[in-house]
Amino acid sequence: MKFDDLLKLPQYSLPYAEKERILLDGLNELDEHHRRNCPEYNRLVSVLWPDYRKAETLADLPYLAVGLFKSHRLCSIPKENIFKTLTSSGTTGQAVSQIFLDVETAQRQSAALSRIMTHTLGPNRLPMILVESSALLKDRARFSARAAGVLGMMTFGRDHFYALDEKMELDEKGLQAFLEKVNGKPFFMFGFTFMIWQYLYQRIADRSVDLSQGIMVHGGGWKKLQELAVSNDEFKRKLREKTGLSRIYNFYGLVEQVGSIYVEGENGYLFAPNYADVIVRDPLTWEPAPMGTPGVLQVLSLLPLSYPGHSVLTEDLGIIHGIDDAAGGRFGKYFSVLGRIPKAELRGCSDVHASQVSG
Amino acid sequence: MPANTMSNLDTLKSTFVDVIGVDPAIDFNSLVYGSTPGWDSVAHMALVAAIEGSFDIMLPTDDVIDMSSFAKAKEIVAKHGVALDA
Numbered sequence: 001m002k003f004d005d006l007l008k009l010p011q012y013s014l015p016y017a018e019k020e021r022i023l024l025d026g027l028n029e030l031d032e033h034h035r036r037n038c039p040e041y042n043r044l045v046s047v048l049w050p051d052y053r054k055a056e057t058l059a060d061l062p063y064l065a066v067g068l069f070k071s072h073r074l075c076s077i078p079k080e081n082i083f084k085t086l087t088s089s090g091t092t093g094q095a096v097s098q099i100f101l102d103v104e105t106a107q108r109q110s111a112a113l114s115r116i117m118t119h120t121l122g123p124n125r126l127p128m129i130l131v132e133s134s135a136l137l138k139d140r141a142r143f144s145a146r147a148a149g150v151l152g153m154m155t156f157g158r159d160h161f162y163a164l165d166e167k168m169e170l171d172e173k174g175l176q177a178f179l180e181k182v183n184g185k186p187f188f189m190f191g192f193t194f195m196i197w198q199y200l201y202q203r204i205a206d207r208s209v210d211l212s213q214g215i216m217v218h219g220g221g222w223k224k225l226q227e228l229a230v231s232n233d234e235f236k237r238k239l240r241e242k243t244g245l246s247r248i249y250n251f252y253g254l255v256e257q258v259g260s261i262y263v264e265g266e267n268g269y270l271f272a273p274n275y276a277d278v279i280v281r282d283p284l285t286w287e288p289a290p291m292g293t294p295g296v297l298q299v300l301s302l303l304p305l306s307y308p309g310h311s312v313l314t315e316d317l318g319i320i321h322g323i324d325d326a327a328g329g330r331f332g333k334y335f336s337v338l339g340r341i342p343k344a345e346l347r348g349c350s351d352v353h354a355s356q357v358s359g
Numbered sequence: 360m361p362a363n364t365m366s367n368l369d370t371l372k373s374t375f376v377d378v379i380g381v382d383p384a385i386d387f388n389s390l391v392y393g394s395t396p397g398w399d400s401v402a403h404m405a406l407v408a409a410i411e412g413s414f415d416i417m418l419p420t421d422d423v424i425d426m427s428s429f430a431k432a433k434e435i436v437a438k439h440g441v442a443l444d445a
Contacts, residue, residue: 083393103393107427114424123419137401151400155423158408 001025003302006274007111011119012265012330014274016323019332020058023277026302027061027310028054034308037076041308044068059279059288063298063311069256070095077102077306088145088255097255102306109259109303110152116273117156120249120263121215127182128157129175129214131191131200135166145255146192146220152258153190153217163191163200170203179210186213192220193250196239197230205242212244217263219251226339232268252316252337256309260301262335267327269334275302278335280320281313294319294338315341367414368443371436374413375429378406390429414441 001022014022031054035042045052045062055061068074075082081102088097101109136147154160161178165171178187189211191200196218216239225235232250239245252270253261262270262278272278279288280295289295297318304310317338324331365373375390376383379397392398398406407423410416410432416439418426426432437443 106393110424114420118420121420123421124417125420125423151404154404156420158411158417160404 003108003275006302007115009274011115011273012271012332015331016333019274019277023275023300023302024055024058027058027300030302030304030308030310031055031061033305034076034310038074038308040072040074041076044072058277058300061300061311063313064308065313066097066254066256066315069097069099069309069312073098074307074309075100076308081306086145086148086255086258099256099258099309100307105304105306108305110155112259112273112275112303113152113261114155116261116263117153117217120217121156121188125156125158126186126188126215127159127161127178128154129161129163129178129187129189130154130157131163131189131196131218133164133166133168134162136162148258149220149255150190157188157190164195168195168199170199172203175209182213184213186215189214189216189245191216191218193218193222193235194220194224197225197228197235201239201242205238209243211239212246214243214245215247215249216245217249217251219253219261222337223340254299254312254314256312257299257301257303259303260299265326265328265330265334267334269321269326269336271326271330271334272332274332276300278318278320278333280318280335283341291320291322296341297335297337317341366443367436367441368433370413371410371432371443374409375406375432378402378409387429392427410436414439416441 003026006022035045041064044064049062052062064074077100082100083103083106084101086099086101130150132150136150161174163171163175222232236248239248249264250270251261251263257276260273260276262272262276265271277300279298279300280293281287281298282289282295294317297314297316298312299314300311302310317340318335319338320333320335323333326334372383372387375381375387379395379402381390381395381397390398392403407418407426411418414436416436418435418439422435426435433443
C-alpha cells in the first residue's frame with residue numbers, strides 16, 4: 001500500500017496482522033533507501049548487523065540508538081535539499097540531535113500528524129489555548145524542537161491564545177477573556193505536561209476556573225512530574241477536580257520521529273497510529289520482550305525519507321498491554337511509557353554501540 | 360482601494376502580499392509554501408487567519424495542511440464558496 005493511500009484510511013483502523021505487512025514492506029524499502037543514500041547509516045548497519053539483507057518481521061529490522069543522532073550526521077539527502085534542521089533541546093553542554101528534513105518528509109510529517117490529531121479533535125480547528133510563553137516563536141531563524149512541536153500543533157487550532165507571558169506567569173485576564181469569547185463551546189488546549197502542571201494547574205488550584213469544554217493534549221515527558229510524585233492518573237484527576245476538564249490526552253513522541261505521535265485513547269493507554277509501531281526489547285538480550293513485560297521502547301515510523309529515523313531505539317522504558325483488543329474499537333498495539341532508562345544502564349548500552357561502530 | 364471594489368482574486372493576492380511580504384507584481388502562481396521566502400510555518404498560520412478574515416470563512420484542518428501554494432489557496436477558498444472569476 002502506498003503512503004498516500006495509508007493516509008486516507010481512518011486512524012487506528014488496521015487490524016495488526018494487516019498493518020504489520022504494510023509496515024514491513026514500507027520499512028524494508030526505507031531501510032534500503034537509507035542504506036543507499038546515507039553512508040553513515042549504511043556503515044552503522046553493516047557493523048551492528050553484519051550480513052543483514054532484509055527483515056522477515058518488524059523485530060528483525062535494524063535500529064539506531066537515539067543517541068546516534070547526536071554523535072553522527074545522519075542524512076539521506078544532498079545538502080541543497082535540506083529544508084529544515086530540527087535540533088533537540090538538550091540540557092546545556094549536552095550534544096543535541098540533528099534531524100535533517102526535506103520538503104517531502106516535512107509534508108509527510110504534517111499530513112500524518114493531522115490524521116492523528118483530527119481523530120482526537122475532529123475535523124474543524126477549535127479555538128486554542130497554548131500553555132506556552134508568548135515569546136516562544138520570537139526567534140524564527142532558530143527553532144528549538146519545543147517550538148517546532150508547538151507550531152505543528154497550532155495548525156489544529158484557531159484564535160491562538162498564549163496563556164503564559166514572557167516570564168512564564170499565567171495571563172489570567174487573557175484566559176478569562178478567551179473563555180468568555182468561546183462562550184461554552186469546545187476549545188483545544190496544548191502544552192507540555194510539566195508546564196501545564198507548574199504554570200497553569202498550580203496557579204489556578206486555589207480557585208475555580210471552568211475548562212470543562214476543553215480538549216487537552218499534552219506531552220513531553222514525565223521526568224519532572226515523577227520527581228514531584230505526580231502520576232498520569234493524578235494529573236488527570238486533579239485537573240478534572242479543579243477545572244472540570246475531562247478530555248485529557250497524553251501523547252508520546254520523539255524529535256527523531258516528528259509526526260509519528262502516540263496519543264492516549266479513552267482507556268488511558270497510548271496507541272500506535274497507522275504509520276508507526278512500537279516494539280519493547282529486553283535490555284539484557286535485546287530480543288523483543290513478551291507482551292506485558294517492561295523493556296526498552298523501539299519506535300518504527302514510515303515517515304522519515306530524508307534521514308534514517310524509521311527505526312529508533314529510545315532511552316525510554318515501556319510496556320505493551322495488548323494488540324487489537326482495546327475497548328473503544330481501536331486496532332493495533334497499545335502501551336504505556338514507564339520513564340527513562342536509569343542513566344548508568346544507558347551509558348552501558350550506548351558504550352556497546354559506540355565501541356562497535358568506532359573504527 | 361476600498362475592499363468592495365476589489366475582486367475576490369485581488370483580495371486573495373493582497374492578503375498574500377500583506378502577510379508574506381511578496382512583491383505585488385510577482386507571478387502569484389509561483390508562490391509555494393516552504394520555498395517562497397517569507398512563507399514559512401509561522402507565516403502560514405497568519406496567512407490562514409488572514410484568509411479566513413478576508414472572506415469570512417472557516418477552514419478545517421485538512422485545508423490548512425493542503426494549502427501548499429497560491430494555486431491551492433485559490434482552489435480551497437473557491438471550495439468554501441468564494442467566487443474567484445468575478
